[in-house]
Amino acid sequence: MLVTVEDGRATQIAGNPDHAFTNGFLCTKVSKYLERTYHADRLLHPQIRVGAKGEGRFRRATWDEALDLIAKRLTAIQASNEGPQAILPYSYAGTMGLVNGEGMASRFFHRIGASLLDRTICSSAGSEALSITYGQRMGTDPETIGEAKLIILWGTNTLTANPHLWPFVRKAKANGARIICIDPLRTRTADACDEHVPIRPGTDAALALALMHVLFRDGHEDRQYLDYMTLGAEKVRDRVLADYAPERVAPICRLPVETIERLGTLYGATRPTFIRANYGLQRHGGAGAAVRAISLLPAITGAWNDIGGGFQLSASGTFELDRAAFERRNTVPAGTRTINMSRLGEALTTVDNPRVRALVVYNSNPASVAPERNRVLEGLRRDDLFTVVLEHFQTDTADHADVLLPATTQLEHDDLHSAYGHLYLMYNHRAIEPLGEALPNAEIFRRLAAKMAIEDDALRATDEEIMREILATAGPPTSHFTLEELRDRGFVRIGVPSPHLPFHSGAVIRTASGRIEIESSVFAALGGDALPAYVPPHESEERNPELARRYPLALLSPPAHSFLNSTFVNVPSLRRAAGKPTLEIHTDDAERRGIRSGQMVSIFNDRGAFSAEAVISDRVRPGVVSAPSVWWGKLTADNTNANQTTSQALTDIGRGATFYDNLVDVRARS
Ligand SMILES: Nc1nc2c(c(=O)[nH]1)N[C@H]1C(S)=C(S)[C@@H](COP(=O)(O)OP(=O)(O)OC[C@H]3O[C@@H](n4cnc5c(=O)[nH]c(N)nc54)[C@H](O)[C@@H]3O)O[C@H]1N2
Ligand SMILES: Nc1nc2c(c(=O)[nH]1)N[C@H]1C(S)=C(S)[C@@H](COP(=O)(O)OP(=O)(O)OC[C@H]3O[C@@H](n4cnc5c(=O)[nH]c(N)nc54)[C@H](O)[C@@H]3O)O[C@H]1N2
Numbered sequence: 001m002l003v004t005v006e007d008g009r010a011t012q013i014a015g016n017p018d019h020a021f022t023n024g025f026l027c028t029k030v031s032k033y034l035e036r037t038y039h040a041d042r043l044l045h046p047q048i049r050v051g052a053k054g055e056g057r058f059r060r061a062t063w064d065e066a067l068d069l070i071a072k073r074l075t076a077i078q079a080s081n082e083g084p085q086a087i088l089p090y091s092y093a094g095t096m097g098l099v100n101g102e103g104m105a106s107r108f109f110h111r112i113g114a115s116l117l118d119r120t121i122c123s124s125a126g127s128e129a130l131s132i133t134y135g136q137r138m139g140t141d142p143e144t145i146g147e148a149k150l151i152i153l154w155g156t157n158t159l160t161a162n163p164h165l166w167p168f169v170r171k172a173k174a175n176g177a178r179i180i181c182i183d184p185l186r187t188r189t190a191d192a193c194d195e196h197v198p199i200r201p202g203t204d205a206a207l208a209l210a211l212m213h214v215l216f217r218d219g220h221e222d223r224q225y226l227d228y229m230t231l232g233a234e235k236v237r238d239r240v241l242a243d244y245a246p247e248r249v250a251p252i253c254r255l256p257v258e259t260i261e262r263l264g265t266l267y268g269a270t271r272p273t274f275i276r277a278n279y280g281l282q283r284h285g286g287a288g289a290a291v292r293a294i295s296l297l298p299a300i301t302g303a304w305n306d307i308g309g310g311f312q313l314s315a316s317g318t319f320e321l322d323r324a325a326f327e328r329r330n331t332v333p334a335g336t337r338t339i340n341m342s343r344l345g346e347a348l349t350t351v352d353n354p355r356v357r358a359l360v361v362y363n364s365n366p367a368s369v370a371p372e373r374n375r376v377l378e379g380l381r382r383d384d385l386f387t388v389v390l391e392h393f394q395t396d397t398a399d400h401a402d403v404l405l406p407a408t409t410q411l412e413h414d415d416l417h418s419a420y421g422h423l424y425l426m427y428n429h430r431a432i433e434p435l436g437e438a439l440p441n442a443e444i445f446r447r448l449a450a451k452m453a454i455e456d457d458a459l460r461a462t463d464e465e466i467m468r469e470i471l472a473t474a475g476p477p478t479s480h481f482t483l484e485e486l487r488d489r490g491f492v493r494i495g496v497p498s499p500h501l502p503f504h505s506g507a508v509i510r511t512a513s514g515r516i517e518i519e520s521s522v523f524a525a526l527g528g529d530a531l532p533a534y535v536p537p538h539e540s541e542e543r544n545p546e547l548a549r550r551y552p553l554a555l556l557s558p559p560a561h562s563f564l565n566s567t568f569v570n571v572p573s574l575r576r577a578a579g580k581p582t583l584e585i586h587t588d589d590a591e592r593r594g595i596r597s598g599q600m601v602s603i604f605n606d607r608g609a610f611s612a613e614a615v616i617s618d619r620v621r622p623g624v625v626s627a628p629s630v631w632w633g634k635l636t637a638d639n640t641n642a643n644q645t646t647s648q649a650l651t652d653i654g655r656g657a658t659f660y661d662n663l664v665d666v667r668a669r670s
């Protein structure tokens, strides 16, 4: 991103035309980053609560007073019978900078002995499935996919969530590739593809295994690749031939047999084939099973050997960062407990020994984005919970703070960024001075550590020292250049060959067996199946028929085109573009309930309810409804959002959140 600064004020931002992946354009949201940065509601000073919990009334304070108060409260908790584990950090992806993400914050929380946070709210299921199967989170080099002749966009709304991939998809299309989108919703991405396959949510593993059935049945497998690179090929062959025939899978996925046959044949007969999956795919009970099965398709056909072929969920492992080292995981006291961020509601309301007494939130807005919102809010409203929030804005979460601290934006601090969709490490140069009294997260934790008189050099490290350590502790792809080079150039392609073929025949596979583990004892040890299998959604006819009768509609709540989860919801131009909370519902489902287009409806289940305007649409299939998200409750008419209905149940592998595994019903509001 290039920023133009005039007289100390950022006046323009644009994509960098020299960047080989982002190619000179910004996405819809980030192109409004100046509007967001200079928004009249930016938090500019530390504040201390004066109103009741959750009311959102504060008075201005100095940094000294605010940090004194936090230091005093945290020190008292540390010294109490309950001890430091009664302190819980809560953070995710507000900034994904390595310094202002966990670089300094983790050092602080590890050193004081706080409870550990299991960061599972987005990607852990798919990431773990990939790591178990392939040994590392790597995938096809996205810059090569213009060579592909078949591209499957599988559970990813590329034009919204990953628009920088699109020019490469277009290049492939111009070279004659067929582009297929597998998504229960007819998204704008689906519209732009040659074919849309409207699968029933949460059944992708079954589809992938049926495709494997066709591949093995018709002799499309690459024997050499399977023998040389994989473990368990014969067993999976037997299984898919016996159990996953297209006729059996069609009713599970609610797709025609013909579609599955045709997809399997096309995948088997075409070279190169590329599958792009993204994390939306894996917000279901059977997430790990789905990612595992899909990711194995190129291992069956040997597509990993083709330039432009393969699979990509995440390339983050290619960077070989050693987070444990630079986040100082060695200072975590033995026996420290871990709390799963996807069960925050439970953590704040029922977990004991010790009860959570202090919550420190940074880079996250759990009061909007965490599942089972009613429970989260109940927890945040506890009078005996001391809550600190580091933020740009007074979000739903910030309303519940005891101390609210102003943080800098990307424009106002330096940082390093790795990536999960491309292969460049980036230097984030500060472009402008911090607005008001805002401070970078790293500096806030540095000052807090000093206030608490913690003697530890790691907590005094400057941003630059942390950056040098990140590079020095990383593996070869990332340690082959200096911080100076990176700072000068802004971005550097990490040290992997170009094109990068991560799992070509002969590549080193970092699993215990040294092979791609189609059969996996690790999956089995974690309670899964040793062989790829379909695991139905928690909330489905297969696993809970009684619930499926009471709540017959599967609700998806993916991010709206102009929002980044709950970030940007308060930016006027983007909120105008999003309009208001809506629910897309199929004509049949609407008629049955007497719902008219434009009418307010209530979407509900046993966990809660939210309101939205009905949009009757053939973009959703019967039995599926969709609520573009993630709205701030406080910016809606009745202070609700889709997460009133989502559940705290976890994925099969990786302990992940299951936002899209969510049965509801809908009724017209009078
Ligand atoms: N229903 C439903 N729920 C979802 C999802 C969904 O699709 N549907 N998506 C899920 C996914 S994929 C994810 S990743 C999570 C995301 O959950 P979060 O990580 O909580 O992401 P955001 O909602 O973007 O909120 C990030 C907050 O960090 C703040 N922030 C940004 N930069 C900084 C900084 O430098 N310092 C500080 N202190 N704060 C900063 C922003 O102002 C913003 O309020 O939500 C999940 N929740
Ligand atoms: N504009 C924008 N860009 C973003 C984000 C954002 O909030 N806004 N968030 C960022 C983050 S944190 C993430 S994790 C990524 C997420 O990027 P994506 O994974 O692309 O995003 P989602 O919209 O969560 O899900 C993608 C699609 O999966 C579909 N889907 C849901 N369930 C299933 C299923 O069972 N099977 C299949 N095949 N499809 C299913 C949804 O209908 C949706 O269209 O995007 C990143 N980019």
Ligand SMILES: [Mo]
Residues within 6 Å of the ligand: 121, 122, 123, 279
């Ligand atoms: Mo995410």
